[in-house]
Amino acid sequence: MSRLRVAIAQFNAHVGDLAGNSARILEFAARARDAGADVLLTPELALSGYPPEDLLMRPDFYRACAAQLDRLARAVALPIVIGYPEESAGKRYNAASLLLNGRVAATYRKHRLPNYEVFDEERYFAAGREPCVIELNGVRCGLAICADVWEYGATEAAAVAGAELILTLNASPFHMNKQARRYEVLRDRVAATGKPVIYANLVGGQDELVFDGASFALDGQGRLTHQLPAFVEALEFVDYADGNLLPGPVAEPPSREAEVYSALKLGVADYLGKNGFPGAIIGLSGGIDSALTLAIAVDALGADRVRCVMMPSPWTAQMSLDDSREMVRRLGVQYDEIPIAAAMDQFAAMLAPTFAAIEKTAGPKPAWDTTDENLQARIRGMLLMALSNRTGRIVLTTGNKSEMAVGYATLYGDMAGGFAVIKDVAKTFVYDLARWRNAVSDVIPQNIIARAPSAELKPGQTDQDTLPSYEVLDAIIEAYMERDESPRQIIARGYPEAEVRKVVGMLKKNEYKRRQAPVGIRVTQRGFGKDWRYPITSRYPDEY
Secondary structure (H helix, E strand, O other): OOEEEEEEEEOOOOOOOHHHHHHHHHHHHHHHHHOOOOEEEOOOOOOOOOOOHHHHHOHHHHHHHHHHHHHHHHHOOOOEEEEEEEEEOOEEEEEEEEEEOOEEEEEEEOOOOOOOOOOOHHHHOOOOOOOOEEEEOOEEEEEEEHHHHOOOOHHHHHHHOOOOEEEEEEOOEOOOOHHHHHHHHHHHHHHHHOOOEEEEEOEEEEOOEEEEEOOEEEOOOOOEEEEOOEOOOEEEEEEEEOOEEOOOOEOOOOOHHHHHHHHHHHHHHHHHHHHOOOOEEEEEOOOHHHHHHHHHHHHHHOHHHEEEEEOOOOOOOHHHHHHHHHHHHHHOOEEEEOOOHHHHHHHHHHHHHHHHHHHHHHOOOOOOOHHHHHHHHHHHHHHHHHHHHHHOOEEEEOOOHHHHHHOOOOOOOOOOOOEEOOOOOOHHHHHHHHHHHHHHOOOOOHHHHHOOOOOOOOOOOOHHHOOOOHHHHHHHHHHHHHOOOOHHHHHHOOOOHHHHHHHHHHHHHOHHHHOOOOOEOOOOOOOOOOOOOOOOOOOOOOOO
């Protein structure tokens, strides 16, 4: 009976770094060869990184990929199944080739081109039509690429063509509960074909996406035989013998809080690392959002690469100052305090004549309104960006998904910055993550977790002066934004109509703000990024 040892290279590819990605693949191939592997299986588009987006529109990009593929084929001393973008006969494909004996021995072209959620592959690629079965050590292996295993057809065709084992290359981005869904769809393919499957997934952060790795293998009965760890690079070996996969290491699944925290940490580390930022700057407020963002940044980058700034106004509570000072003491980060009262007075004096002229025709304004509140946020944003310019460090914004949904944030103020760490984390889950992080080690003062959330832009302010309770708010946002439920459906599930109308109205009204927000890490099935494309200008009346 034929035997085959497949090495899974779960590695962190850099988009566009063809030479660097090739070098990493050669490192994995050398380690795999030394461990007795017969073939190295890489993730989807491992050569180019994923997703290359509109680099895939450039003819020179395909020429560079082809040249690098040729160099890799001649350099590698082990058969490799490598993913890359291919141009052939005037068409462009998401391809995977077997590199053997210094050349491309066989090529598979992805059949299913996803055009939903964060995917736009129909924009770039033509669909392949034919199965590809390669023989390694006498074992016939069918190739598949990511979405090919999510639908009936491609793997079944490989089985009909004689495949005994399915090798699938993947760049499957993380969101909560994604791994359970992967198991489900792969078991469907195993049930339809009766063939075991080895699933190699990309790991790493790429702009708003995080790829969790978590590669695995299922035997011909759909049983999990191998599970690689999530959010780290790994090389693992899967042995095929006697028509099935032999059992191997199975990593323990992380909790929901642990996996989301790991995704956020990896997203921060790779965004700064791959873009060459020397460190991060965070504006602290004494609140839960900036505290969690700080904890993630320190865990991702190290305390020496994080600088915090507290910018108190006359309305900042002493508790906020004390808690911020305590947290930076616990974490050992650089810390500055820059009071903004003088700047507030100066701006008020500068604006007073113009405001007075406006009031002559428009009538007097309230003693305090959002103009005064937003001015504070914008002063802080200017100070943070000045420090960013002086140091070269990127400002990490601290707004959460609940705030982004309803516009409870200030353009050019607390939205000013380069990367939004918790942009896709609902406020209620922010608290869950903070408690989970404190269970690892106590870094966030308990006062920050226990106190009522407040922007502290006027005396006695709390978030619930303006918003429903976060439990209600987050449930409505999830239903409307992530599951596309109509207001009528949400109300039918017991949420007050007034609250639903308010939240949906705020969500639609503030699309213009979200278009100007920095990119942030996606951890839910639908975030305010590539997979949210609603018009700013619209008169569509929701169903009530």
